[in-house]
Amino acid sequence: xxxxxxxxxxxxxxxxxxxxxxxxxxxxxxxxxxxxxxxxxxxxxxxxxxxxxxxxxxxxxxxxxxxxxxxxxxxxxxxxxxxxxxxxxxxxxxxxxxxxxxxxxxxxxxxxxxxxxxxxxxxxxxxxxxxxxxxxxxxxxxxxxxxxxxxxxxxxxxxxxxxxxxxxxxxxxxxxxxxxxxxxxxxxxxxxxxxxxxxxxxxxxxxxxxxxxxxxxxxxxxxxxxxxxxxxxxxxxxxxxxxxxxxxxxxxxxxxxxxxxxxxxxxxxxxxxxxxxxxxxxxxxxxxxxxxxxxxxxxxxxxxxxxxxxxxxxxxxxxxxxxxxxxxxxxxxxxxxxxxxxxxxxxxxxxxxxxxxxxxxxxxxxxxxxxxxxx
Numbered sequence: 290x291x292x293x294x295x296x297x298x299x300x301x302x303x304x305x306x307x308x309x310x311x312x313x314x315x316x317x318x319x320x321x322x323x324x325x326x327x328x329x330x331x332x333x334x335x336x337x338x339x340x341x342x343x344x345x346x347x348x349x350x351x352x353x354x355x356x357x358x359x360x361x362x363x364x365x366x367x368x369x370x371x372x373x374x375x376x377x378x379x380x381x382x383x384x385x386x387x388x389x390x391x392x393x394x395x396x397x398x399x400x401x402x403x404x405x406x407x408x409x410x411x412x413x414x415x416x417x418x419x420x421x422x423x424x425x426x427x428x429x430x431x432x433x434x435x436x437x438x439x440x441x442x443x444x445x446x447x448x449x450x451x452x453x454x455x456x457x458x459x460x461x462x463x464x465x466x467x468x469x470x471x472x473x474x475x476x477x478x479x480x481x482x483x484x485x486x487x488x489x490x491x492x493x494x495x496x497x498x499x500x501x502x503x504x505x506x507x508x509x510x511x512x513x514x515x516x517x518x519x520x521x522x523x524x525x526x527x528x529x530x531x532x533x534x535x536x537x538x539x540x541x542x543x544x545x546x547x548x549x550x551x552x553x554x555x556x557x558x559x560x561x562x563x564x565x566x567x568x569x570x571x572x573x574x575x576x577x578x579x580x581x582x583x584x585x586x587x588x589x590x591x592x593x594x595x596x597x598x599x600x601x602x603x604x605x606x607x608x609x610x611x612x613x614x615x616x617x618x619x620x621x622x623x624x625x626x627x628x629x630x631x632x633x634x635x636x637x638x639x640x641x642x643x644x645x646x647x648x649x650x651x652x653x654x655x656x657x658x659x660x661x662x663x664x
Contacts (some may be wrong), residue, residue: 312387321380324393325368329519332547340598372402395465414601419468434564441472455485457509469515500529522551546592549660575634
């Protein structure tokens with residue numbers, strides 16, 4: 290009998306010895322991030338992770354969440370849809386994470402979604418504004434940023450208000466690019482206008498010559514760009530080389546700092562819509578907090594992508610705190626759906642059982658001299 294009891298206890302799962310859910314231990318909560326950490330879009334995932342880590346480091350230094358430290362594990366999905374499902378599966382099955390955070394990209398997001406949904410694992414914050422990841426509502430996905438439809442509406446409003454009439458779209462030939470193209474189309478239709486011309490680029494490439502030639506030939510007033518920073522930088526240069534006088538607008542996913550770095554002196558005047566506050570506006574409480582904590586963690590290269598990661602981490606931690614010590618995935622989701630009009634420090638998010646949008650905040654910035662951003 291004694292041998293039987295010893296054998297039984299060795300087989301008892303962690304849930305029976307203090308673990309209330311997968312990834313939840315007496316001393317820690319394991320959270321996973323699958324994003325792009327290699328290739329031409331790597332800075333998007335890296336900066337998102339830096340922001341998450343800056344806030345997690347602070348939470349851990351001040352005692353954790355209900356006494357549990359936060360542990361972030363990451364997997365590189367290479368910004369490739371075929372790689373994405375395996376990355377999420379590994380986080381859930383091998384790393385046994387409690388939840389997921391800070392995913393990056395539309396085509397990869399679409400591929401990740403079935404895996405996490407089937408496993409019923411909550412995901413907070415996707416670095417994408419695509420409608421395909423928002424409609425229909427997914428119980429397990431909570432967005433922190435505004436949608437691409439919100440961003441392109443703001444861009445079109447700006448172009449039209451300054452006298453622009455011919456608006457072209459340069460976009461990545463996938464679900465992300467199509468989301469931005471569609472958003473621009475809808476914004477123009479509301480003004481009884483149409484997209485003037487289009488050109489595409491394949492994901493993870495910078496083969497933009499054909500698109501630049503076609504769009505330049507139409508002599509647009511402005512070009513809405515929906516791609517990653519390497520391709521968008523190559524496109525701007527190709528257009529400038531042809532003598533284009535168009536103004537260039539990017540949606541936020543481009544990676545603002547990475548785009549400014551890639552363009553150098555050629556970036557002056559390029560505009561980018563933003564879904565988080567200005568990372569240098571320390572009059573905004575959450576920006577001041579971000580700068581202070583990022584500096585403590587060694588991430589002094591302040592930028593929009595890292596601030597988005599920081600805000601995403603704040604949202605998740607707020608949910609974890611409110612969910613209580615006896616943490617479960619379903620309990621966390623239920624708690625998140627009750628977080629209405631939560632002030633993160635001048636940036637507000639709201640959720641309900643019928644709305645996981647989070648925020649509709651959109652701002653416009655331009656790249657100034659020396660790669661500095663202006664509002």
